[in-house]
Amino acid sequence: MTSFNSVAVIGAGAYGTALACAAVRAGRDVVLYARSADGAAQMQATRNNPKLPGVSLDSSIGVTAEIAAAGRADIVLLATPAQNLREAAAALAPHLEPKTPVVACAKGIERGTHRFMTEVIAESIPDAIPAILSGPNFADDVARGLPTAVTLAARDEKLASDLVQALGSSTFRPYHTSDVRGVEIGGAAKNVLAIAAGIVVGRQLGASALAALTTRGFSELARLGRACGARSETLAGLSGLGDLVLSCSSPQSRNLAFGIALGRGEAPNSDKLAEGEFTAPVLIELAASQNVDMPVSNAVAAILNGKVTIDAAIEGLLTRPFKAEE
Ligand SMILES: NC(=O)c1ccc[n+]([C@@H]2O[C@H](COP(=O)([O-])OP(=O)(O)OC[C@H]3O[C@@H](n4cnc5c(N)ncnc54)[C@H](O)[C@@H]3O)[C@@H](O)[C@H]2O)c1
Numbered sequence: 001m002t003s004f005n006s007v008a009v010i011g012a013g014a015y016g017t018a019l020a021c022a023a024v025r026a027g028r029d030v031v032l033y034a035r036s037a038d039g040a041a042q043m044q045a046t047r048n049n050p051k052l053p054g055v056s057l058d059s060s061i062g063v064t065a066e067i068a069a070a071g072r073a074d075i076v077l078l079a080t081p082a083q084n085l086r087e088a089a090a091a092l093a094p095h096l097e098p099k100t101p102v103v104a105c106a107k108g109i110e111r112g113t114h115r116f117m118t119e120v121i122a123e124s125i126p127d128a129i130p131a132i133l134s135g136p137n138f139a140d141d142v143a144r145g146l147p148t149a150v151t152l153a154a155r156d157e158k159l160a161s162d163l164v165q166a167l168g169s170s171t172f173r174p175y176h177t178s179d180v181r182g183v184e185i186g187g188a189a190k191n192v193l194a195i196a197a198g199i200v201v202g203r204q205l206g207a208s209a210l211a212a213l214t215t216r217g218f219s220e221l222a223r224l225g226r227a228c229g230a231r232s233e234t235l236a237g238l239s240g241l242g243d244l245v246l247s248c249s250s251p252q253s254r255n256l257a258f259g260i261a262l263g264r265g266e267a268p269n270s271d272k273l274a275e276g277e278f279t280a281p282v283l284i285e286l287a288a289s290q291n292v293d294m295p296v297s298n299a300v301a302a303i304l305n306g307k308v309t310i311d312a313a314i315e316g317l318l319t320r321p322f323k324a325e326e
């Protein structure tokens with residue numbers, strides 16, 4: 001039995017809505033907070049979210065635009081984009097009981113500050129207990145109740161385990177860890193690397209190149225992770241390698257689709273959130289500050305800010321000096 005009975009999800013986009021569905025399946029009382037009163041009223045009435053077509057919201061999920069209602073929950077999940085997490089946490093702060101677990105479900109690093117998601121929570125809501133949930137799962141799969149597994153990290157492993165008990169079900173299976181930083185780095189870096197994978201696909205460089213890119217991408221993700229104190233088993237787990245493999249190989253991935261469009265010389269769909277676009281510059285700044293070599297991520301960042309063409313970036317990666325595999 002868990003002592004966490006109620007869950008609030010902040011951010012009624014694709015993932016927030018999917019997590020609300022998962023929390024209901026886990027047996028929790030769930031409230032889903034949408035910023036816009038009109039959006040909340042529409043979802044409450046239609047039981048649909050246009051970002052998750054074909055998914056019907058369980059009748060027990062209350063959709064609200066009252067942030068105070070979210071603040072009364074035993075657990076809060078923050079499912080906004082990474083760059084919006086600070087404003088969401090700040091809005092929640094005055095309404096939250098002290099020691100409430102606040103779980104970041106966004107994948108990214110804050111631009112400007114270089115803060116990881118749990119650091120943003122700690123700064124915005126000093127009384128809260130920050131945690132992070134990340135792993136290979138598409139909102140649509142989670143919402144439909146297809147089998148998924150993720151990692152849930154909190155500094156206190158017992159709390160992480162309690163949160164897993166509260167949120168897990170047979171189809172949404174979190175694994176707990178105390179390696180917060182490892183989970184955060186995997187989720188942030190995989191989006192940048194998935195854009196690179198998309199470019200490989202869009203440029204029709206072949207399946208062998210895609211496998212090589214994904215593997216070398218993991219190598220640099222793991223290098224950065226280790227430099228930041230993450231554990232190897234976390235980096236090779238669901239939130240690291242697992243999510244990288246999913247995002248670099250599945251057409252459902254928005255980051256992969258973003259990269260495919262770039263690789264084809266087309267404009268990416270600006271209606272779809274591709275977190276890697278925002279994470280790339282801060283990821284390479286972080287890597288530079290740790291003296292970590294991240295050639296693939298550097299290439300993505302340079303392409304995105306117009307410093308190099310895609311062809312020059314590919315040429316640059318393919319003509320790097322040969323070296324030992326590590
Ligand atoms: N969609 C997925 O499959 C998926 C899976 C795992 C993780 N994630 C992560 O979840 C995060 C959100 O992604 P998404 O797919 O839900 O994006 P989305 O674009 O579908 O939705 C984002 C939602 O956040 C809301 N929002 C923005 N700022 C807010 C604020 N200050 N307060 C309240 N709400 C706010 C927006 O109104 C929007 O409804 C991203 O970091 C993403 O990487 C997504």
Ligand SMILES: O=P(O)(O)OC[C@H](O)CO
Binds near residue numbers: 273274
């Ligand atoms: O659609 P993407 O690329 O944002 O990926 C969604 C999830 O992060 C996959 O785990």
